[in-house]
Amino acid sequence: MATIKETHDSFGGLKISNKDTINLSLFCELCKLLLLEPIQLLCCGTRLCRWCSNKGLPDSEPFTCLFCNIKQAKKQAHVDRGAERELKMIKVECYSCSWNGLYNDYKHLGQQHAYLQCSDCHEDFFSVNLYEEHRQEICTYRSIPCGLPGCIEHIKWSEIAIHYLSDKHQKILLKIITQHIVSKNHLANNSNCSTTTFDVACNMEQEFTTVNEKINIFLTEVDTYLNNSTQLKSEHDQIKVTYDSLIPQRNTVRKILKDDNEKINQHIQDQNEMEKKIDDIKHLQPFTKNLSLDSDSTITFSFIKHSHEMNVPFSMYSSKFKTSQFGYNFMLRV
Secondary structure, X not given: OOOOOXXXXXXXXXXXXXXXXXXXXXXXXXXXXXXXXEXXXXXXXXXXXXXXXXXXXXXXXXXXXXXXXXXXXXXXXXXXXXXXXXXXXOEEEOOOOOXXXXXHHOOHHHHHOOOEEOXXXXXXXOOHHHHHHHHHHHOOOOEEEOOOOOOOOEEEHHHHHHHHOOHHHXXXXXXXXXXXXXXXXXXXXXXXXXXXXXXXXXXXXXXXXXXXXXXXXXXXXXXXXXXXXXXXXXXXXXXXXXXXXXXXXXXXXXXHHHHHHHXXXXXXXXXXXXXXXXXXXXXXXXXXXXXXXXXOOOOOOOOOOOHHHOOOOOOOEOOOEXXXXXXXXXXXXX
16 A cells, blocks of 8 residues: 555545535534544534644634634634534445445444555554544654754654764754853853844743753653553563463363353253153052942042143043952053
8 A cells, every 4th residue: 555645635534425415514614524533612613523623723822713703712622422422323325435334333444445554654544634643643653853953853753762862962952052152151241232132142042941941841751651651561561471371271261161061951951850750750659548349339539630631632540459458459541
């Protein structure tokens, strides 16, 4: 995939092909594309993509809104939760192929149409906003200017602290400091110097102080980021070691649970069979009471028929009986 040239627009939301079927309020007022990470201006309620707001509106103070011309002390905006809820419910169609689905499932773009690629880390992006934010603020391999007058090098963001401590950078910094001190002493000893020249010197000193303060702040932030990165990598390695050590235990526990489940199922099956046999024995259990002849020399036998046997073919058995104490056992079947 070829890296896109730097001449593309600096911001843009999501491209879709079914713009006519979606409410216009869900499109960014700057890039005119479907909102990506929507925010809303407090002054007039205008909806914008977050990155479009950051880069498309001025950060000057006081801030004058481009849409309603209201002047404020500074630009004020908040995350538009309402727009987020509306976006989750809309159906979008891919601008480049026949795919269609919900807004939240539009990862299809990143998988099939990521036409923007970072030239430093080669990560792919499907949105100009995501690409630009990555290039300007996120990519640790991005190149940034040194910022020191006289130093024209571009350094990788992750190596800026090393550059500040390099001999070349230190020599340029020392040269600037020396020139500033010499110029300041010369102006102090020259009583005939004009007020304008003195003002220029004061401005130079103020600019140098400002640059020095920014460098110190930036170095502190870089050290913090480097320490955090080292700590996160250490924690990641520790978690990976712990996870790898738990895999054999997980497999062992899984095997034990499987064996236990098989034993439990077998036990349940055996118990069900035993209960069935007990029920069968109960149904066939004979009565043991003594039978006697009636006045007409007949015997009345009791038959048992359960309710669940109604309206189905069945057989009934009498209790066992003997014609004599030591005779054969008989049973009547109907």
